[in-house]
Amino acid sequence: MTQVKNDLGRDAVILHTRRFRKGGVLGFFAKELVEIMAAVDTPAPVSTPVPISTSAQPPAPVTKVPVTNMKCSGEEDAKMTAMQMEITNMRKMIEQVITKLPQKESRKSFWCDLLIKNDIAPEIAENLTYNLPDETSLVGSNPAIVKQLLAERISNHLQRVEGIALPETGCKTVAFIGPTGVGKTTTIAKVAANFAINQGYKVALITADTYRISAVEQLKTYADIIGLPVDVVYTPDDLKAALFRHRDKNLVLLDTAGRSPRNQYQLAELQALLAVDPNIETHLVLGMSTKYAEALEIVNKFSVCLPQKFLFTKVDEACNLGTLVSLLYQFPATLSYITTGQNVPEDIELANPVKLANLILRD
Ligand SMILES: Nc1nc2c(ncn2[C@@H]2O[C@H](COP(=O)(O)OP(=O)(O)OP(=O)(O)O)[C@@H](O)[C@H]2O)c(=O)[nH]1
Numbered sequence: 001m002t003q004v005k006n007d008l009g010r011d012a013v014i015l016h017t018r019r020f021r022k023g024g025v026l027g028f029f030a031k032e033l034v035e036i037m038a039a040v041d042t043p044a045p046v047s048t049p050v051p052i053s054t055s056a057q058p059p060a061p062v063t064k065v066p067v068t069n070m071k072c073s074g075e076e077d078a079k080m081t082a083m084q085m086e087i088t089n090m091r092k093m094i095e096q097v098i099t100k101l102p103q104k105e106s107r108k109s110f111w112c113d114l115l116i117k118n119d120i121a122p123e124i125a126e127n128l129t130y131n132l133p134d135e136t137s138l139v140g141s142n143p144a145i146v147k148q149l150l151a152e153r154i155s156n157h158l159q160r161v162e163g164i165a166l167p168e169t170g171c172k173t174v175a176f177i178g179p180t181g182v183g184k185t186t187t188i189a190k191v192a193a194n195f196a197i198n199q200g201y202k203v204a205l206i207t208a209d210t211y212r213i214s215a216v217e218q219l220k221t222y223a224d225i226i227g228l229p230v231d232v233v234y235t236p237d238d239l240k241a242a243l244f245r246h247r248d249k250n251l252v253l254l255d256t257a258g259r260s261p262r263n264q265y266q267l268a269e270l271q272a273l274l275a276v277d278p279n280i281e282t283h284l285v286l287g288m289s290t291k292y293a294e295a296l297e298i299v300n301k302f303s304v305c306l307p308q309k310f311l312f313t314k315v316d317e318a319c320n321l322g323t324l325v326s327l328l329y330q331f332p333a334t335l336s337y338i339t340t341g342q343n344v345p346e347d348i349e350l351a352n353p354v355k356l357a358n359l360i361l362r363d
């Protein structure tokens with residue numbers, strides 16, 4: 001508006017604006033340009049036109065119009081002024097109506113909105129859709145191609161995926177930590193069954209959850225079915241001793257009690273337990289339906305326990321995967337498994353970035 005007023009004066013009005021991109025490859029690196037059509041309705045000029053001389057010829061004499069012909073009567077003057085006022089008012093009304101009309105939804109904001117509807121944080125949704133080709137370009141006018149481009153961008157942010165990788169020799173200990181009821185114990189049973197029964201590794205279970213009466217029984221029931229030993233530990237020293245006892249195993253899975261991210265005492269206790277061995281690989285277990293703000297608090301508070309991987313449970317119950325995308329966008333942690341139901345051991349799989357990205361963009 002400032003530029004328009006500088007060029008055309010303060011009565012100028014914007015009639016039309018259009019944003020478009022120029023240059024770039026497949027919509028990337030294109031420059032955004034804005035085209036503005038503006039006008040000003042000044043009264044007919046009354047000053048003598050200044051002839052522009054393009055040659056050395058002297059300017060042609062200006063025709064003199066008798067002054068009486070240019071003058072309007074007082075009544076005509078009043079009519080003219082009233083008409084001008086009416087036109088000015090009408091113009092203002094039209095401008096107001098136009099600014100209130102809903103803008104035609106562009107494809108870009110459609111994709112951004114879709115991500116936000118999936119609970120992806122708005123600033124992350126905007127970053128992910130930044131400079132995505134819009135319908136003014138050849139690529140952008142094909143929604144299937146734009147969807148594919150966006151799916152690739154999302155999956156690129158989920159690329160850090162690694163399950164439990166066992167070393168050639170020695171024993172690996174993996175601890176599962178997280179808030180209450182997210183599915184830690186059930187997931188341990190699934191992982192244990194897959195490594196012990198499907199892959200033939202020597203696996204042992206340890207539980208440090210002595211807070212809930214049935215917690216030990218729950219893990220023992222799974223261990224009995226799979227045929228694995230279970231140790232119950234109450235203190236960091238107990239854990240040290242149990243890990244030593246199981247040093248001949250390939251994999252030791254450590255179950256912990258669900259903790260509230262707001263209880264610093266509980267978190268400090270968990271931190272002290274895991275500190276007995278710096279080689280313990282810690283997976284932070286999060287329910288997929290957790291809201292992003294809540295998940296951020298969980299991740300921040302549990303960070304004292306130095307989790308290296310995120311594991312998402314209850315994907316089958318979740319309406320969207322926004323929290324997963326937002327967290328992976330924010331934190332350098334690796335994604336391990338996702339769980340997709342209550343069935344042990346079936347409902348668990350290694351996170352697949354392409355599959356997850358397509359799930360987010362599903363119709
Ligand atoms: N729908 C669904 N339910 C699940 C999944 N994983 C676990 N559950 C259920 O979630 C409930 C809690 O599971 P637990 O394994 O006891 O959770 P926890 O994190 O160990 O709970 P605490 O030890 O109390 O903190 C159980 O009813 C499980 O069957 C999943 O992937 N999908």
Ligand SMILES: [Mg+2]
Pocket residue numbers: 184185186209215255256257258
């Ligand atoms: Mg449990």
